[in-house]
Amino acid sequence: MSRTVVVGDIHGCYDELLALILTVGLGESDRLVAVGDLITKGRKSREVLELFMNDSRLSSVLGNHDRALLEYWKGSRKKKDLKLAQKQCAKELEDGRDVYVAFLESLPPYIDLGTHVVVHAGLRPGSRLEWQALDDLTMMRTLGLDRESRDGTPWYEVYDGEPIALFGHWPSPEPRRGPRAVGLDTGCVYGHQLTAYVVETGDLHSVSALRAYAKP
Numbered sequence: 001m002s003r004t005v006v007v008g009d010i011h012g013c014y015d016e017l018l019a020l021i022l023t024v025g026l027g028e029s030d031r032l033v034a035v036g037d038l039i040t041k042g043r044k045s046r047e048v049l050e051l052f053m054n055d056s057r058l059s060s061v062l063g064n065h066d067r068a069l070l071e072y073w074k075g076s077r078k079k080k081d082l083k084l085a086q087k088q089c090a091k092e093l094e095d096g097r098d099v100y101v102a103f104l105e106s107l108p109p110y111i112d113l114g115t116h117v118v119v120h121a122g123l124r125p126g127s128r129l130e131w132q133a134l135d136d137l138t139m140m141r142t143l144g145l146d147r148e149s150r151d152g153t154p155w156y157e158v159y160d161g162e163p164i165a166l167f168g169h170w171p172s173p174e175p176r177r178g179p180r181a182v183g184l185d186t187g188c189v190y191g192h193q194l195t196a197y198v199v200e201t202g203d204l205h206s207v208s209a210l211r212a213y214a215k216p
Contacts, residue, residue, distance in 0.1 A: 006035065007195070011039065042214070046092060063121075064139050073097060123181075156177075171186065
């Protein structure tokens with residue numbers, strides 16, 4: 001039986017991604033979907049992008065760090081508005097930038113799997129999937145005036161949509177859980193784990209980071 005495996009924030013952790021692919025035994029007919037933030041902070045953003053671009057089994061939604069570099073390269077975000085890790089990643093990827101721009105432009109804001117939906121950050125409870133704002137999909141943590149705040153009511157504690165939401169963006173030592181949501185960012189780039197969720201079974205698989213590449 002073919003499986004769909006959803007993996008948390010990779011952030012350039014290429015070696016850990018390969019280890020996780022081996023751990024889950026990703027087959028030729030299986031599919032791997034990332035929750036976004038393929039790049040920045042880790043040391044092998046280029047390798048991660050090349051893998052996703054060249055393996056048809058792999059796909060991803062757009063993360064806030066992916067979006068930041070895309071907007072910078074396209075001229076809608078200034079260099080001074082990039083975070084340090086984003087500036088470093090832009091420099092790393094400068095050779096081949098046009099190819100990476102085209103790939104990042106192709107990443108959707110969400111992937112609807114039917115029983116599950118993959119987003120990077122969050123979903124506004126009570127709003128239809130196609131009406132969700134890009135800022136919520138790529139940056140939201142809590143409900144309230146400041147969607148990026150860590151203080152307040154986490155959106156996933158309130159979300160009760162029909163598809164189970166699989167998301168990243170908000171690292172935690174263990175997967176975050178709500179009534180209808182599972183957070184898969186377990187902080188690999190910070191020295192913790194890279195985690196995957198098998199849609200058909202609900203099983204979780206993790207591999208440990210080889211090192212801490214960045215500070216939280």
